[in-house]
Amino acid sequence: MTQPLRIALPKGRLFEQTLTFFATVLGQPTDLGRRLVVPVDTRETLGVATELLILKNSDVPVYVEHGVAQLGVVGSDVLDEAQPDVLRLLDLPFGSCRMSVAARAEQDPIALARREHLRVATKYPATARAHFAQLGQQVDLVELQGSVELGAVLGLTDVIVDLVESGRTLRDNGLVELETLAQTIVQVIAARSMTHLHARAIDRLMASAEVVP
Amino acid sequence: MPTLATNPAAASLADRVRSRRAFITRALRLLEHWDYPEADVPLLAPYDALREAIGDDHAGALFRFTDREGRMLVLRGDVTPAVARQFAHLARERTEPIRLAYANRIARIHRDFALERTESYALGAELWGPDSIGADLEAIVVCLDLLADAGLEHLELHIGHVALQSLASATLCPHLEPAEIDALAHALSVRNRSAVARSTAHAPEPAREALLELASLSPSDALLPALAALSPAGPLADVATRLAQTLEQARALHEGVVVALDPGARNDRGYYTGLRFRVVCAQTGETLAAGGRYDDLMPHFDAQCPAVGFGVRTEAVLGRIPPDAHPADDGRLVFDPEPDPVTALAAARAERQAQRRVGIGHSDRGLR
Numbered sequence: 001m002t003q004p005l006r007i008a009l010p011k012g013r014l015f016e017q018t019l020t021f022f023a024t025v026l027g028q029p030t031d032l033g034r035r036l037v038v039p040v041d042t043r044e045t046l047g048v049a050t051e052l053l054i055l056k057n058s059d060v061p062v063y064v065e066h067g068v069a070q071l072g073v074v075g076s077d078v079l080d081e082a083q084p085d086v087l088r089l090l091d092l093p094f095g096s097c098r099m100s101v102a103a104r105a106e107q108d109p110i111a112l113a114r115r116e117h118l119r120v121a122t123k124y125p126a127t128a129r130a131h132f133a134q135l136g137q138q139v140d141l142v143e144l145q146g147s148v149e150l151g152a153v154l155g156l157t158d159v160i161v162d163l164v165e166s167g168r169t170l171r172d173n174g175l176v177e178l179e180t181l182a183q184t185i186v187q188v189i190a191a192r193s194m195t196h197l198h199a200r201a202i203d204r205l206m207a208s209a210e211v212v213p
Numbered sequence: 214m215p216t217l218a219t220n221p222a223a224a225s226l227a228d229r230v231r232s233r234r235a236f237i238t239r240a241l242r243l244l245e246h247w248d249y250p251e252a253d254v255p256l257l258a259p260y261d262a263l264r265e266a267i268g269d270d271h272a273g274a275l276f277r278f279t280d281r282e283g284r285m286l287v288l289r290g291d292v293t294p295a296v297a298r299q300f301a302h303l304a305r306e307r308t309e310p311i312r313l314a315y316a317n318r319i320a321r322i323h324r325d326f327a328l329e330r331t332e333s334y335a336l337g338a339e340l341w342g343p344d345s346i347g348a349d350l351e352a353i354v355v356c357l358d359l360l361a362d363a364g365l366e367h368l369e370l371h372i373g374h375v376a377l378q379s380l381a382s383a384t385l386c387p388h389l390e391p392a393e394i395d396a397l398a399h400a401l402s403v404r405n406r407s408a409v410a411r412s413t414a415h416a417p418e419p420a421r422e423a424l425l426e427l428a429s430l431s432p433s434d435a436l437l438p439a440l441a442a443l444s445p446a447g448p449l450a451d452v453a454t455r456l457a458q459t460l461e462q463a464r465a466l467h468e469g470v471v472v473a474l475d476p477g478a479r480n481d482r483g484y485y486t487g488l489r490f491r492v493v494c495a496q497t498g499e500t501l502a503a504g505g506r507y508d509d510l511m512p513h514f515d516a517q518c519p520a521v522g523f524g525v526r527t528e529a530v531l532g533r534i535p536p537d538a539h540p541a542d543d544g545r546l547v548f549d550p551e552p553d554p555v556t557a558l559a560a561a562r563a564e565r566q567a568q569r570r571v572g573i574g575h576s577d578r579g580l581r
Contacts, residue, residue, distance in 0.1 A: 002496055067498060087477070089430075091407040190404070190430070194498040196369050196473045199430035206406065206429075 004039070004049040005201050008069035010057040014186060017094045018073045025208045026050065045208075046201040060189070061086060067191045070198045071205070077163055077184040081124045087190040090206055095186035099127060102175045103159040104152055109178050112158055113137070121151025122161040131161065131181050149173045215546040215560070218572070232531055233334070236363055237316045240336055240525070243362050247355050249314035249338045254295050260285040266294050266513035271483035276320050290321040291482060292335040293522060294510060301514035303341075310342035337504070337524035344508060344519035346459050349488045353463055356502050356523040357470070360492060364535045367495040369471040370463060373478025374456050375485050375505070376448075378402055381427055381440060384449040385420040386413060397424070402477060404428050419443060427476050434460075436474070452487075459488065471495065484510045488521065494533060501529050545570035 009015045019026060025045045029038050029052065038052040053069055061084040064072040072086075077099055079088065103112060112118065113135075121142045122128045132139045142157050144150075151157040153173050163184065164170060164177060190202060241251050264272035275290035289295055292315050303311050314337070321332040338355060340348055353370065360368060378401040382394050389397065393412060400408035401424070409428045413421040420443055426436045437457035441450040456474070464472045478489035487506035494501060504523025511518040546564055548557040550573055561571040 070498070086403075087430075088403040088405045090405070187405075191498070192477075193493065193500060194430070195493065195495055196371075196431060196471045197495075198498065199473070203429050203431050 002048060002195060002197050004051045005042070005046065005071065005198055006051045006053055006063075006069040008053045008055050008060045008063045008072035008074075010060055010074060011054055012057075014057070014073060014075075014095055015054065018092070021092060021094065022205065022208065025205055026052075042201075046204050048197055048201045058082075064189050064191050067193045070191050070194050071202055072189045073186060074189060075163075075184055075186050076182075077124065077127070079187065079189065080182070080184075081127050083126075084189075085192065087192060088187050089190050089202070090188040090209065092186040092188065092209075097163045097165045097184045099124070099161065099181040099184055100164045100177045101131075101159050101161055101179050101181065102149070102152065102164070102170050102177050105174050105176045107158070112178070115158065118159060119157040120159055120161055121148050121157040123148055123163075124161060127181065128161040149175055215548045215564070215571075216574075217544045218547045218574075229531075232534065233527065236527070236531060236534065237334075237336060239362065240359050241314060241316055243359055244314035244338050244355070247312075247338075247358070249312040249340075249355070252296060252300060252313040252315055254289060254292050254299060254315050254317050256289050257286045258289070258295050258298060260287050262298060262513075263287055263294055266297070266510055267291070267483035274321070274323070288320045289317060289335075290319050290332075292317060292319065292337060292524070293339065293482070293507065294484060296339055297510050297516075297520070298514050301511060301516040301518075304511055304516035304518040310340060310348075312338065312340050314338045332526070332528070334527040335524055336527050337522060339520060339522035341511065341516075341518050341520045344506075346455060346462065348519075348521050349459055349506060350462055350466065352504055352521045352523050353490055354466060356490075356492060356504060356525070357467060359525065360501060360530065363530060365501065365530065365533055368501070369473060369493050369495045370467060370490060371473050371475035371478075371493060372456070372460055372463060372488065372490045373475035374452050374487055375478050375480040375489050376487070377440075377452055377456070377476060377478070378427060380449040380452055381424060384444045384447060385424060385440075386416050388415065401428050402479070404430060404477060429476075432474055432476055434474075436476075456488070478505075490523075494529075499529055501526055501533065545572045547572040547574045549574045549576075551576065 009018055019028060025042060026040055029040055032038055036054050040050045040052060042050040053063060055063065057074060058078055060072040060074040061078060061082055063069040064086050065084045075095065116138060118137060118139045119142060120128050120139045121144050123144060125141050125143050128141060142151060148160050148162040149169060152160045152175055167177065170177060260272065260277055276288040277285055279285050296313060296315060300313060316336045319332060319335045323330045340352055357370065379398045382398040382401060386394060386397060397409065397412040400412060406425060406428045409424055413424050423436065423439050423443060426432050437453045440453040444450050460472060460474060484507045485505045486508045489505035490503065491500050492502040493499060502523055502525045506521045508519040511520055546569055548561045548571065550557045561573060565571045
């Protein structure tokens with residue numbers, strides 16, 4: 001018997017937004033409790049049963065690259081940082097952000113740009129390293145897992161490289177954006193290895209989104 | 214008096230080796246039946262010769278070291294170019310097709326972001342000479358026959374061409390700048406329909422539809438004829454037409470096996486130039502065997518010779534062979550060497566020479 005189609009979804013707001021977006025096919029599962037694997041009966045809509053995997057954002061491409069999940073939803077910030085060997089099927093119309101360099105408001109951006117060894121706090125070391133390498137600027141990276149803004153606020157680092165949505169967290173902590181590295185989007189990714197049945201089911205799921213102009 | 218006993222710990226070790234050996238022996242016999250004699254491939258090869266043939270990235274993935282004379286060598290990791298280098302002289306000397314099979318230990322580690330896969334054994338076959346659909350189908354048929362003979366069922370065959378997406382991008386969107394064509398080809402390679410739609414916004418509608426279909430995971434059978442029709446004369450039409458015929462004839466040969474177009478077939482070894490196929494487990498999508506056409510590899514070794522072949526992922530296949538296909542442990546006669554080891558060992562030897570399995574039951578392992 002073919003395994004169900006497994007879709008890896010990040011916890012939190014993206015999980016809700018993704019379910020709403022694909023509601024015509026996936027329905028709206030309720031009473032999830034603390035379950036991490038949620039079965040959804042999609043045999044009529046997709047021709048195969050589905051399981052939703054509820055994961056930490058950065059773990060989504062891991063499960064998809066291994067082929068344990070055939071499909072995943074994740075931000076391009078995670079994909080550009082980790083560079084997993086996966087297909088990037090669809091850009092979703094929600095969850096867009098930008099990757100930016102930010103510093104304390106009172107700092108002189110020109111002086112920062114001329115500093116010989118800039119200290120940078122970030123959750124995205126590869127992205128940050130590549131950006132500053134392009135500028136020809138030497139950086140010392142401090143990798144943080146959360147509340148990256150504090151790195152600059154408390155003087156651990158000169159600047160931060162982090163994801164920005166509305167900019168409110170930066171403003172509320174006395175930081176300003178100095179430049180934008182890239183716009184980030186939420187994408188549907190897929191494992192390169194999949195069965196024909198799963199491929200057809202995924203194509204049907206993508207077609208249901210009807211976002212291709 | 215001997216006792217009959219089984220040794221689960223030793224049995225599980227021996228089972229794995231026995232299973233692999235039984236599978237390899239059976240596979241080589243099958244390949245020999247198909248006129249693919251076994252060829253021995255050297256353990257080491259010059260790095261520079263392989264790097265020229267398969268490129269820096271793929272040669273760099275192999276284990277390299279320097280010998281006492283300062284020459285850089287690679288450990289056998291990808292047998293196809295090693296076989297090509299070793300036996301290219303046959304292709305220069307003969308005009309008839311050359312068939313070779315191999316089964317060798319290799320050292321290859323495949324690394325992605327979160328995935329590290331070790332390959333320690335290579336089993337496969339190569340057909341040099343004919344550049345035809347018939348030759349491509351022969352490689353496919355022999356590969357599937359080998360897997361079926363091992364007891365594997367519920368297989369799918371995915372067939373593609375490594376140049377299909379790049380040819381389609383360049384041919385159907387000639388109005389794009391070279392960088393835009395590269396971006397379109399990349400969007401196709403990751404199947405990003407949003408990006409393909411953006412890139413083809415100003416393309417004629419039939420071309421746009423065909424490219425969007427090419428970005429899907431399960432394109433319809435009408436795609437290849439549509440691509441051929443959109444470009445009546447040229448490499449895209451040739452590739453699309455030949456691929457359509459190969460698919461049709463592969464389906465005729467393998468009723469009961471899902472045969473699907475894989476529009477995203479990749480040159481992931483550095484030497485594939487045309488047909489690329491994979492046999493996958495229909496339940497999980499795991500690749501069990503893969504192969505393709507590599508017409509530009511032999512000229513690196515001074516042999517002008519088209520070629521097609523395949524390799525089996527031995528570890529993946531062994532994990533899927535049905536349990537009753539494994540040789541059973543029927544126990545062995547165990548002789549106690551105390552108090553008279555001479556008599557016990559003589560008796561054990563007599564039983565062994567009568568083709569029975571024996572063991573010596575030392576009571577003290579003596580390990581400290």
